[in-house]
Amino acid sequence: MMTPQLFNDIITVYPEILMTIFALTLIVIDVVAGDKMKASVGYFGIAFVALVALLCPAGPFIGFNNMLIWDNFSYVFFLIFAMAYTLTTLGSIEYLKDKNMLKGEIYIVMFFSLIGMMFMVSANDLTIFYVGLETMAISMYVLAGFNKHCLKSNEAGVKYFLMGAFSSGIFLYGLSFIYGLTGSLTYTDIAAALQGHGSDSLGIKFGLLLMLVGFAFKISAVPFHMWAPDVYTGSPTPIAGFMTVAPKAAAFGALIRFTWVAIAPASEQWTLFFTILAVLTMTYGNLVALAQENVKRMLAYSAIAHAGYMLIGLVTMTPEGIRAITLYMLIYSFMNIGAFTVISMLKNKGMIDDERIESFAGLSKKNPLVALAMLLFMFSLAGIPPLAGFVGKFYIFIAAIKAEIYWLAIVGVLNSALACYYYMRVTIFMYFKEPEYETELTLKAPSFIATFIAAVLVVLVGFFPSFFVNLVSSLTV
Amino acid sequence: MMENILSILIFFPLVAAFVIFLFLRGGKTTMWATFIATIIEFILTIPLMTSFDKTTAAMQFVEKADWIPALGIQYYVGVDGISILMIFLTTLLTAIAVLGSFTYIQKRQREFYLALLVLETGMVGVFLALDFFLFYIFWEAMLIPMYLIIGVWGGKRRIYAAVKFFLYTLAGSVLMMLAIIALFFKHGEITGIYTFDIMAITAQAVKYTAGFQTVIFLAFFLGFAIKVPMFPVHTWLPDAHVEAPTAGSVILAGVLLKMGTYGFLRFCLPITPAASISFMPFVAILSVIAIVYGALVAMVQSDVKKLVAYSSVSHMGFVTLGIYAINQAGIEGGILQMFNHGIITGALFLLIGAIYERTHTREISEYGGIAASVPMFATIFLIFTMGSIGLPGMGAFIGEFLVLVGAFEAFSDYAIIAASGVIFAAVYMLWMYQRVLYESLNKRWEDLKDMNLREIIYIMPLLIIVFWVGIYPETFTSYMHESVKHLVEQVFTAGVAMK
Numbered sequence: 009m010m011t012p013q014l015f016n017d018i019i020t021v022y023p024e025i026l027m028t029i030f031a032l033t034l035i036v037i038d039v040v041a042g043d044k045m046k047a048s049v050g051y052f053g054i055a056f057v058a059l060v061a062l063l064c065p066a067g068p069f070i071g072f073n074n075m076l077i078w079d080n081f082s083y084v085f086f087l088i089f090a091m092a093y094t095l096t097t098l099g100s101i102e103y104l105k106d107k108n109m110l111k112g113e114i115y116i117v118m119f120f121s122l123i124g125m126m127f128m129v130s131a132n133d134l135t136i137f138y139v140g141l142e143t144m145a146i147s148m149y150v151l152a153g154f155n156k157h158c159l160k161s162n163e164a165g166v167k168y169f170l171m172g173a174f175s176s177g178i179f180l181y182g183l184s185f186i187y188g189l190t191g192s193l194t195y196t197d198i199a200a201a202l203q204g205h206g207s208d209s210l211g212i213k214f215g216l217l218l219m220l221v222g223f224a225f226k227i228s229a230v231p232f233h234m235w236a237p238d239v240y241t242g243s244p245t246p247i248a249g250f251m252t253v254a255p256k257a258a259a260f261g262a263l264i265r266f267t268w269v270a271i272a273p274a275s276e277q278w279t280l281f282f283t284i285l286a287v288l289t290m291t292y293g294n295l296v297a298l299a300q301e302n303v304k305r306m307l308a309y310s311a312i313a314h315a316g317y318m319l320i321g322l323v324t325m326t327p328e329g330i331r332a333i334t335l336y337m338l339i340y341s342f343m344n345i346g347a348f349t350v351i352s353m354l355k356n357k358g359m360i361d362d363e364r365i366e367s368f369a370g371l372s373k374k375n376p377l378v379a380l381a382m383l384l385f386m387f388s389l390a391g392i393p394p395l396a397g398f399v400g401k402f403y404i405f406i407a408a409i410k411a412e413i414y415w416l417a418i419v420g421v422l423n424s425a426l427a428c429y430y431y432m433r434v435t436i437f438m439y440f441k442e443p444e445y446e447t448e449l450t451l452k453a454p455s456f457i458a459t460f461i462a463a464v465l466v467v468l469v470g471f472f473p474s475f476f477v478n479l480v481s482s483l484t485v
Numbered sequence: 486m487m488e489n490i491l492s493i494l495i496f497f498p499l500v501a502a503f504v505i506f507l508f509l510r511g512g513k514t515t516m517w518a519t520f521i522a523t524i525i526e527f528i529l530t531i532p533l534m535t536s537f538d539k540t541t542a543a544m545q546f547v548e549k550a551d552w553i554p555a556l557g558i559q560y561y562v563g564v565d566g567i568s569i570l571m572i573f574l575t576t577l578l579t580a581i582a583v584l585g586s587f588t589y590i591q592k593r594q595r596e597f598y599l600a601l602l603v604l605e606t607g608m609v610g611v612f613l614a615l616d617f618f619l620f621y622i623f624w625e626a627m628l629i630p631m632y633l634i635i636g637v638w639g640g641k642r643r644i645y646a647a648v649k650f651f652l653y654t655l656a657g658s659v660l661m662m663l664a665i666i667a668l669f670f671k672h673g674e675i676t677g678i679y680t681f682d683i684m685a686i687t688a689q690a691v692k693y694t695a696g697f698q699t700v701i702f703l704a705f706f707l708g709f710a711i712k713v714p715m716f717p718v719h720t721w722l723p724d725a726h727v728e729a730p731t732a733g734s735v736i737l738a739g740v741l742l743k744m745g746t747y748g749f750l751r752f753c754l755p756i757t758p759a760a761s762i763s764f765m766p767f768v769a770i771l772s773v774i775a776i777v778y779g780a781l782v783a784m785v786q787s788d789v790k791k792l793v794a795y796s797s798v799s800h801m802g803f804v805t806l807g808i809y810a811i812n813q814a815g816i817e818g819g820i821l822q823m824f825n826h827g828i829i830t831g832a833l834f835l836l837i838g839a840i841y842e843r844t845h846t847r848e849i850s851e852y853g854g855i856a857a858s859v860p861m862f863a864t865i866f867l868i869f870t871m872g873s874i875g876l877p878g879m880g881a882f883i884g885e886f887l888v889l890v891g892a893f894e895a896f897s898d899y900a901i902i903a904a905s906g907v908i909f910a911a912v913y914m915l916w917m918y919q920r921v922l923y924e925s926l927n928k929r930w931e932d933l934k935d936m937n938l939r940e941i942i943y944i945m946p947l948l949i950i951v952f953w954v955g956i957y958p959e960t961f962t963s964y965m966h967e968s969v970k971h972l973v974e975q976v977f978t979a980g981v982a983m984k
Contacts (some may be wrong), residue, residue, distance in 0.1 A: 261684070335905050376596070387629060391624040392655075402618075406556070409666045416667075421659035428655055432648060440636045440644050468707075481555045 020071030038112030164242025179222025185215025249348025290316030346462025370443025512594030545628030565966030712745030815891020854926030
């Protein structure tokens with residue numbers, strides 16, 4: 009007989025169980041599939057995430073003694089991961105085939121990383137969170153170094169691993185303080201303990217600081233971002249797109265839950281910490297991106313800057329803030345992966361050598377549709393209406409003004425005006441300059457579909473944001 | 486059809502662009518299809534003009550629908566006496582700009598005309614939107630096509646000009662976005678209803694504190710001043726004008742600059758009346774500087790297009806001076822001058838474009854005496870030169886006269902200095918005319934071709950309107966009497982209530 013308690017526990021972890029079963033099935037499919045059919049692993053992966061998205065129970069469920077939660081918040085973040093997985097998979101097939109790297113593993117490892125991410129966001133307990141984090145992170149290390157014969161990719165993998173392990177260590181060290189002083193690892197218990205004892209104790213402050221630094225590493229907030237540009241640049245292009253979106257979304261999801269549930273009583277301290285980080289991250293990310301000649305590196309710094317905007321939502325400490333971050337992440341997922349997909353389609357000399365921005369020169373003549381899609385992605389990332397990116401930014405600033413943090417909102421908008429320039433540079437090359445290299449473009453069905461979906465979403469969500477807005481409009485943690 | 490004429494006006498060009506994009510191929514076909522579409526769009530504004538009720542200041546042809554209900558964002562459009570002339574100007578100039586580009590645009594014609602159509606949707610949308618979010622979307626959405634028009638089809642330094650234009654406008658408007666959000670919350674706090682409805686937010690203007698109004702005013706003012714452009718944020722304008730292709734310059738001067746002054750009328754004055762009143766002298770000083778400075782700089786230009794660009798700075802100074810006189814004459818003069826400037830400067834850019842296509846130079850010193858070989862051009866150019874100076878009998882005279890009357894009532898000192906701008910205008914325009922068309926004939930231009938039929942066709946409507954406004958301005962000013970009266974009352978009742 010299944011007790012109601014057990015039933016409740018199982019239904020709470022049901023999406024993750026489903027994902028694990030599917031992940032194992034993917035391994036089998038990979039074995040069965042012939043060498044030429046490895047792309048099918050990816051397609052099955054897409055089908056599986058879609059299936060899970062449909063089969064997920066509506067929450068909220070709290071199980072395992074308050075350690076795990078499945079609610080709308082987890083679900084929306086799962087949708088972000090699923091979107092990232094789908095678009096990355098579609099966008100990567102041709103690229104990987106070209107580089108002779110098309111193996112089933114890549115999609116399987118990516119699939120496993122999704123499970124880790126789901127645990128991170130659904131965790132209501134630091135143990136669960138940590139297990140999820142490592143599942144995600146180890147998969148990511150593998151993916152970063154996936155191009156075995158490329159030195160840069162190897163470097164990316166090792167660097168990511170070292171920095172990841174280092175930040176995990178810091179995080180765990182901080183965690184040990186919190187555990188020692190509050191006596192619990194469950195978010196709600198930590199909150200209760202903080203409420204009771206107050207958060208003034210030096211040990212708790214120190215522990216929290218270390219944990220938040222660990223988080224800051226994961227969301228690549230300045231000054232804990234130094235791994236990000238190298239890792240994103242070195243990784244295979246479609247994977248880099250995935251890494252700028254999904255792990256960051258997971259870290260943000262987990263961070264929101266942790267800060268809002270577990271350490272809400274100490275909000276004065278951590279909002280200050282993240283306010284400083286938000287300003288640094290936006291400004292530094294944008295300023296450095298201005299100077300980049302390598303497109304991937306530029307987008308890496310832009311990814312850092314975007315984390316800064318999202319941090320504005322975090323420090324508002326209002327439900328609008330959470331919703332704004334979630335919406336932003338949702339929109340960011342397809343526009344950024346769209347941009348990376350276009351980059352991975354280009355393969356002229358400049359792109360192969362060092363991914364120089366000049367490789368885009370003259371693209372609008374050679375392939376006007378792809379250029380138009382890239383233009384949309386760039387202006388959307390810059391936050392120009394009526395494209396989706398603007399809706400995301402608008403919500404962030406609404407949250408900031410509602411919370412009356414005007415100066416941070418002003419820093420944010422000035423930054424987004426500044427950022428516009430480097431996104432425009434790509435369009436300058438595409439539209440205004442003559443081609444420097446013989447433009448070669450692999451435009452096959454899967455990558456075309458990925459670009460098309462992302463471009464259509466960028467426009468559609470810009471004009472009719474209601475659907476996405478409603479998705480996040482009642483989110484709380 | 487009349488009940489949703491405004492939506493048709495906004496979206497017809499966009500739909501046309503989409504249909505052309507999907508179903509038509511080839512540059513020439515797109516060109517003609519775009520021309521037909523813009524003509525239809527212009528014809529659609531005629532029933533709007535004729536069935537417009539001139540006896541009320543209320544918004545007409547209003548359409549309202551929920552768009553993003555979670556935030557109180559609506560699709561809300563309407564037209565009143567302030568915006569209707571701008572709609573007329575926009576649709577007219579776009580059609581003319583298309584006709585004016587037939588031979589000028591040689592490369593990538595298809596994209597050019599599609600960009601123009603998308604741009605038209607944005608421009609019409611800006612003047613009709615009555616929801617802040619909608620307004621902001623249109624306001625910014627215009628940037629992308631205009632950026633491409635300057636950047637792809639422009640002159641030598643086009644990239645620099647395009648980027649500068651984009652960044653300047655964007656920098657101004659991001660703060661405006663924050664101001665809009667702040668108004669959204671302020672209105673919600675006062676009434677309990679959270680909405681971006683411009684009319685509703687305006688209706689509560691009396692209740693906004695003076696400090697709040699000042700902040701909002703400054704944020705709006707910066708955004709609009711860049712667009713006008715007012716001294717000292719005008720530096721993007723000469724670059725953009727000189728580098729843009731003819732159609733780009735016409736639309737830039739004719740329509741885009743008007744959005745800044747339209748913003749003053751629609752937002753700054755009624756929403757922040759107290760701040761507007763206290764900033765009156767400040768804006769007047771900036772306007773006077775723009776009038777005199779723009780004229781002086783125009784005088785020393787060696788490039789015809791740049792000269793006209795700087796003259797825009799000077800002329801737009803009159804508009805802002807009139808608007809910030811905040812009285813019936815001043816504001817009416819300002820609006821009429823917006824209209825006139827669009828027509829006259831648009832025509833001047835078209836004429837310069839036409840002659841540039843033949844000579845491939847815009848340097849004043851390289852011309853000389855061409856009146857002999859192109860008499861028709863010389864005549865028409867002379868008419869618009871006189872129009873620009875403000876010769877009685879032509880549109881600009883009425884506009885500037887009203888502005889000066891209004892300004893004299895509000896601040897007589899500045900009005901006196903501003904009036905000198907009219908003299909400067911005569912100096913730089915006539916001097917330019919003399920150097921380009923008279924003096925001894927440069928041998929290079931002996932067999933220059935005179936204007937052809939197409940060029941005469943597109944200049945004709947502008948010619949008619951210039952004299953029409955000059956001789957019987959009531960046709961145009963009658964649209965705005967009620968709206969302007971209402972606006973002035975609104976500002977003063979609210980502004981006085983504050984004190």
